Amino acid sequence: xxxxxxxxxxxxxxxxxxxxxxxxxxxxxxxxxxxxxxxxxxxxxxxxxxxxxxxxxxxxxxxxxxxxxxxxxxxxxxxxxxxxxxxxxxxxxxxxxxxxxxxxxxxxxxxxxxx
Amino acid sequence: xxxxxxxxxxxxxxxxxxxxxxxxxxxxxxxxxxxxxxxxxxxxxxxxxxxxxxxxxxxxxxxxxxxxxxxxxxxxxxxxxxxxxxxxxxxxxxxxxxxxxxxxxxxxxxxxxxx
Numbered sequence: 001x002x003x004x005x006x007x008x009x010x011x012x013x014x015x016x017x018x019x020x021x022x023x024x025x026x027x028x029x030x031x032x033x034x035x036x037x038x039x040x041x042x043x044x045x046x047x048x049x050x051x052x053x054x055x056x057x058x059x060x061x062x063x064x065x066x067x068x069x070x071x072x073x074x075x076x077x078x079x080x081x082x083x084x085x086x087x088x089x090x091x092x093x094x095x096x097x098x099x100x101x102x103x104x105x106x107x108x109x110x111x112x113x114x115x
Numbered sequence: 116x117x118x119x120x121x122x123x124x125x126x127x128x129x130x131x132x133x134x135x136x137x138x139x140x141x142x143x144x145x146x147x148x149x150x151x152x153x154x155x156x157x158x159x160x161x162x163x164x165x166x167x168x169x170x171x172x173x174x175x176x177x178x179x180x181x182x183x184x185x186x187x188x189x190x191x192x193x194x195x196x197x198x199x200x201x202x203x204x205x206x207x208x209x210x211x212x213x214x215x216x217x218x219x220x221x222x223x224x225x226x227x228x229x230x
Contacts, residue, residue: 042221095213105157
């Protein structure tokens with residue numbers, strides 16, 4: 001089935017450092033999304049991207065929808081301890097017939113921040 | 116303003132028993148998605164339902180798994196004759212509409228353990 005390759009798998013950084021993670025796909029998506037999941041909880045949407053080339057920020061987070069529509073990256077600037085968690089990218093196609101907007105997730109990037 | 120609710124949060128079953136997982140979407144949402152997350156992996160789409168209809172079940176295993184979203188009441192994911200490999204976290208998400216710009220809001224998940 002369709003897979004997204006997300007890297008890196010894990011990161012251990014010092015508080016205050018910047019973080020970058022990315023996702024690539026073998027096929028084109030109409031929408032790229034970035035989620036954060038904390039232990040014992042469901043994913044929470046951080047940023048949604050709807051157009052190729054789009055660059056969107058949400059506080060210290062910035063994400064871009066790649067020009068080829070096959071990739072996306074997420075940057076976190078000046079990391080803080082509460083940034084700890086697992087970050088997932090997800091791709092979505094525009095619904096056609098019975099393909100009703102399901103999300104295809106990457107494998108996740110586990111972020112650890114040392115105070 | 117309750118979010119997506121799932122119960123139970125934790126479920127333990129012995130091999131061969133049945134597991135029933137319930138999902139109440141956000142108020143006003145009539146689109147429900149179920150995803151499964153194996154340990155240290157991303158979420159994998161299982162099924163997409165609207166009220167009384169299964170729209171996309173391309174991610175559902177062919178046997179033992181079924182889902183419904185009746186006119187009244189929560190969506191149910193049912194796993195018959197559970198096996199150890201069914202142990203996972205099961206998340207449901209709901210949305211107002213279908214596809215891009217209709218954010219999927221996730222519940223906290225049900226963690227199924229099969230002994």
